[in-house]
Amino acid sequence: MNLQRSRALGFTLLEVLVAAVILFSCVMSITLVYRTSLLSAEKAIGKLQQTSIVPSTLKLVQLEMRKNNQPEIGQIIEGNGEQFDIPYHFNAEVIQLASPPDKLDYSTGVTEKHPNKFVLYKVTLEIGIRAKLIYEYNEIAWL
Structure with missing residues (x-):
């Protein structure tokens, strides 16, 4: 037991x-x-932090492109910056120049041609340090 x-x-x-x-x-x-x-x-x-600065960064890139007063096809604009401690870098290449449609003067019957006022850019935007987000898009600017 x-x-x-x-x-x-x-x-x-x-x-x-x-x-x-x-x-x-x-x-x-x-x-x-x-x-x-x-x-x-x-x-x-x-x-999320990287993508949150994209809209404001796009506005800054647009402003830089509109500063270009004499664009030529193939011309490249580059820029760097930082927003909220997140760096960005962009390249914008002029890929096309265009003018508004011709205007017809009804009284004389002559068409009036306009100079090139529209510029089409191919933009590459990189945001971040280690894991970079890369955006590629086309942007129109005018003079």
Whole structure:
């Protein structure tokens, strides 16, 4: 009777080791899931910060392009800047020059040609430091 009673009071070493292995593996898997979700959240915050400055950066790029008073096809305008501690860099290449439609003077019957007033740029905008976001688009400016 004494022998059965002492066995019922505690766990064997093997049972304790198995329980410890199960506990540590659960803790490790929870730690990995937490770390992965933390890294994903940081990456998402970084992308959100980068994309939040895009509208205001586009306005600055437009202003720089409109400063160009004598555009020529193939001409490249470059610029750098920083907004909210996020750097940006842009290249704008003149790809086409155009004028408004010809105007007909009804009294004389002569068509009046206009000089080139519209400029089409191909713009490449890079935003960020390590993980750069790159935008390519066409922009029209006028003189």
